[in-house]
Amino acid sequence: MSCSSQPAVPTLRTVTVSYSELKDKDADLSWKIEEGFGPNGLGILSVQDVPGFSSLRRDLLHLAPRLASLSEEVKKELEDPDSRYNFGWSHGKEKLESGKLDMLKGSFYANPILDTPTTDAHLIQRYPSYCGSNIWPDKALPELEVAFKALGKLILDVGLMLAYHCDQYVSKGKKMHESQSLEQIIRHSRCPKGRLLYYFPTQESNCVKDAESMSSWCGWHTDHGSLTGLTCAMYTRDAVEIPCPDSAAGLYIRTRTGQIVKAVFGEDEIAYQVGETSEILSSGYLCATPHCVQAPKAKEASCLDRSTFALFMQPDWDEKLNFPEEVHIHKELIPANGFLTFGEYTEKLLDKYYHLKM
Numbered sequence: 001m002s003c004s005s006q007p008a009v010p011t012l013r014t015v016t017v018s019y020s021e022l023k024d025k026d027a028d029l030s031w032k033i034e035e036g037f038g039p040n041g042l043g044i045l046s047v048q049d050v051p052g053f054s055s056l057r058r059d060l061l062h063l064a065p066r067l068a069s070l071s072e073e074v075k076k077e078l079e080d081p082d083s084r085y086n087f088g089w090s091h092g093k094e095k096l097e098s099g100k101l102d103m104l105k106g107s108f109y110a111n112p113i114l115d116t117p118t119t120d121a122h123l124i125q126r127y128p129s130y131c132g133s134n135i136w137p138d139k140a141l142p143e144l145e146v147a148f149k150a151l152g153k154l155i156l157d158v159g160l161m162l163a164y165h166c167d168q169y170v171s172k173g174k175k176m177h178e179s180q181s182l183e184q185i186i187r188h189s190r191c192p193k194g195r196l197l198y199y200f201p202t203q204e205s206n207c208v209k210d211a212e213s214m215s216s217w218c219g220w221h222t223d224h225g226s227l228t229g230l231t232c233a234m235y236t237r238d239a240v241e242i243p244c245p246d247s248a249a250g251l252y253i254r255t256r257t258g259q260i261v262k263a264v265f266g267e268d269e270i271a272y273q274v275g276e277t278s279e280i281l282s283s284g285y286l287c288a289t290p291h292c293v294q295a296p297k298a299k300e301a302s303c304l305d306r307s308t309f310a311l312f313m314q315p316d317w318d319e320k321l322n323f324p325e326e327v328h329i330h331k332e333l334i335p336a337n338g339f340l341t342f343g344e345y346t347e348k349l350l351d352k353y354y355h356l357k358m
């Protein structure tokens, strides 16, 4: 069986910054930030040479197939319907672009810095996906908690350094209120969320229909929060790590000019993408990045799985967002005084998408 191929799409290397440059608060990285995240940028930027990153990445990504192969009974115990499966194990709960349930991948969600961000029952009920508690497979896969927290914290620390330089860049272009600082917003947040993703091996029978689509493994979307850290994915066949045999598989991005490109970065780099909330708060100086993931095609795909990790850095549910006057997306959700907490803002957005209260 063969899959029809899609028109050639350029493959672009991410803009890179070294860890030592990023650590230096006096370094002027504005042009790099602009090249990565600005209005004409690719929308992704990666950080090289982060001490300890490579082994923490491997340690965690190797656990994704092991987690996915635990018994259904054990995985069920790791589910949290109250948070709409935003903590613990989630498989077949989210919808694909087609409206069908997403059976292609399983995710494990946890907050890498706080196991229980609050004990306030009212808050937990109001914002379950931010305020809920972690669920770890203590008996079935005890290594997961340690590896997840270690990688999540590292990506968060490096993300804070990057956010500092993003603030420097934005404040060169516009007057920035202190409360709009990306670094401060991320630093004050009690609810960063890590997502360990496991893409199950593609079935040949799915191929002809799905592989033509660029978003065959993960649909087009922009992340909702502030900044997302991403690892380079690991592909395995029969539990052996191999380089991805299909060069067209992987992460795709829609650039500011509407061009679609395949974005690549090294195994030893942490990539960062801008979320929608940062685009709004920076009045578009930092632009959110639409992205999707393409599955490998039939011949190459057999028995090939993909594991990766994303860290969603987002404001605290209680963070008062100071929206600039000239908001260009979701304008109708912002009250006249320009203030809303991130928790309230997220609720309004969900209502908008689900047409509940609009």
Ligand SMILES: O=C(O)CCC(=O)C(=O)O
Pocket (backbone or CB within 6 Å): 195, 197, 218, 223, 230, 233, 251, 291, 293, 308, 310
């Ligand atoms: O699998 C990937 O590389 C990206 C995942 C992603 O975009 C997400 O979880 O929001």
Ligand SMILES: [Fe+2]
Pocket (backbone or CB within 6 Å): 221, 222, 223, 291
């Ligand atoms: Fe994403």
